[in-house]
Each structure stands twice: as structure tokens, then as C-alpha cells.
Amino acid sequence: MDLSPRYSRAIAAIDELLMKLRLEWTFVGSIARAAWLGGVVEGGSIDVVALMKPEQKNQVAMMASNRGFHVDREEIDQSEELDLVPLHFDDVRVHVLVASNALYAKMIGAARTVNGLRVAAPEDLALLLMLSEDAAGVRELMSKPEFDRKRYNEILISIGLGGRVIPTLSEAKGRDPLGDGDSSPSDAARNDTR
Numbered sequence: 001m002d003l004s005p006r007y008s009r010a011i012a013a014i015d016e017l018l019m020k021l022r023l024e025w026t027f028v029g030s031i032a033r034a035a036w037l038g039g040v041v042e043g044g045s046i047d048v049v050a051l052m053k054p055e056q057k058n059q060v061a062m063m064a065s066n067r068g069f070h071v072d073r074e075e076i077d078q079s080e081e082l083d084l085v086p087l088h089f090d091d092v093r094v095h096v097l098v099a100s101n102a103l104y105a106k107m108i109g110a111a112r113t114v115n116g117l118r119v120a121a122p123e124d125l126a127l128l129l130m131l132s133e134d135a136a137g138v139r140e141l142m143s144k145p146e147f148d149r150k151r152y153n154e155i156l157i158s159i160g161l162g163g164r165v166i167p168t169l170s171e172a173k174g175r176d177p178l179g180d181g182d183s184s185p186s187d188a189a190r191n192d193t194r
Helices: 005-020 029-037 054-065 073-078 102-110 122-131 135-142 149-158
Strands: 024-028 046-051 084-089 092-098 112-114 117-119
Touching: 005 046, 005 054, 005 084, 005 092, 024 029, 024 102, 024 122, 029 046, 029 117, 029 122, 029 135, 046 102, 054 073, 054 084, 054 092, 073 084, 102 122, 102 149, 122 135, 122 149
Parallel strands: 024 117, 046 092
Antiparallel strands: 024 046, 084 092, 112 117
16 A cells, blocks of 8 residues: 555544544545555545544534644535535545444444554445445455455345345356456455355
């Protein structure tokens, strides 16, 4: 994982902010993807899921504005129904998503430290990548020894996506578990012991 200096500063700032607020959180999106799969982060937003009550959103925004973040009140007001606190650190956009349901709360609880950052577990990141149609990222995560196929399938079933459950190696022969046209089970069915 390689972070540009401005992203390193923004990550350190959001880390410090959320620690001061005594919130639990995890990085998702491009930061989690780069932590697990490698790559350079030098563009796009920093996405964080934080466990908080909706009324704490204003506290996050107020404290952020006192710690070097640019907080646009109009953006805050426009994002009221989205359970999102939009911030900027230097020229890096930061989205703090309010963990408003059990799925997000479990995601934060299952987060792991990779490259010094608390990021979504590979199974949770795979779900997010699947929803954003990044089949290559899902396959690569599934090939990692840390990937827990059973937990991933349980998540899919719990949110009504049982049809996307990843079969075991014996079940995967000739099937396309990701539904994207690549039926080779070598990557998708690797680490079939879970």
C-alpha cells in the first residue's frame, strides 16, 4: 500500500479526530482496498464508517472544523438524510458514514489492522466491492488466506443476497459464482477449507 503524502496526512487527521471523539471506526473504500490488495492511493475520497448516534454527526463536524478540516455547513445540511458527514482535509475529501445499522456495526467489530490502519475485514470489503461491481477485487480478496468464505456467505444471506453465495470448490465447477462471465473456479474457489 502506497499513500501519497496528502492522503497520509488526511488519514492521520481523521484517525486522530475519531480517537478524540472516542468513536469506533474502520476505513472502507479505496483505503481498505489498497490495504488488502496493494496499490497507490492518490485520488478519490477517504471513506470511513464510524459507530455513532445520528446526533453525534454535529459533534464530529464541529470538532473537525477545530482540527484543520474544512467543514461546509451547506454540505452537512444536504447530507442530513444520508447518515454522512462530508469533510475536507486540505484537498482530500473525507466521508464519515454513520454506522446506522447492524451490518455496519458488525463491520466495525470485525475490522482488522493492516499496514497500521483499521480497515474493513476482507469479507466485508468483498461485499462492498461486489456491490460496486468490482469482480476482480472480490476474486483477489477471496484468494487471500485470511478470507473467511463462511463468514462472507453468512453476510450475503443476512442481507438477502443468498443467491450470491460463493460455492465450495466442488459446487463451483462450471459455475460463475460472481455472475460476471468468468467461470474459472481457480481464483474464486481458492481457500475452500472454510
